Amino acid sequence: MNVSEAIQLLKDHGYKYTGKRVDMLEFLSEHDKYMSAKEILEGMKDTYPNMSFDTIYRNLALFEELEIVETTELFGEKHFRFSCTHEEHHHHFICLQCGKTRKVEICPMDHVRNELQGYSISGHKFEVYGYCNKCH
Structure with a gap:
């Protein structure tokens, strides 16, 4: 999956196309690793200095629901990464x-x-x- 496909998936499910969502998706896709919500917030603070944890968590929950992101738990905390594929099991x-x-x-x-x-x-x-x- 790439960012364009993720955006189309959001649109197909009736969700708004927003700059923050697009930038979050691009940020996640640029980092081939699992990250905590705090790391994502820190990584986006230059572009969105007033972005809240609530905004990060709401969007991550939506991305998780639509299988745009994969999740795991590391050190007792949920971590997220851009989904690498839906086509092959691994x-x-x-x-x-x-x-x-x-x-x-x-x-x-x-x-x-x-x-x-x-x-x-x-x-x-x-x-x-x-x-x-x-x-x-």
């Missing part, structure tokens, strides 16, 4: 120092399904945490 390695991600192609669900035969699985999430080559 998981992520997440650096605990810098938040950068790397796609993990394999999925453990084939093994899990064998263990849970007869159960109805509604979804899953698999993430690997550690330190990237630069932070190690």
Whole structure:
């Protein structure tokens, strides 16, 4: 997904096209990592010095609902990143120092399904945490 597709998705669902939303999407797309709402607010303060946490959280909740952003919890706090794709199933390695991600192609669900035969699985999430080559 790119910013233009995300904006179109917002429009398709009846949401307003605003400069703040576009700038937030562009900011998120420029950073290939998970970030906290505080980091996003800090990164946008030069352009929007009076932007509030409420504005950040409302837009992030909307982006999450429309699957424009992916979320994870790091250090007891929700973190967000621009969604990399909706077309191929994959998981992520997440650096605990810098938040950068790397796609993990394999999925453990084939093994899990064998263990849970007869159960109805509604979804899953698999993430690997550690330190990237630069932070190690």
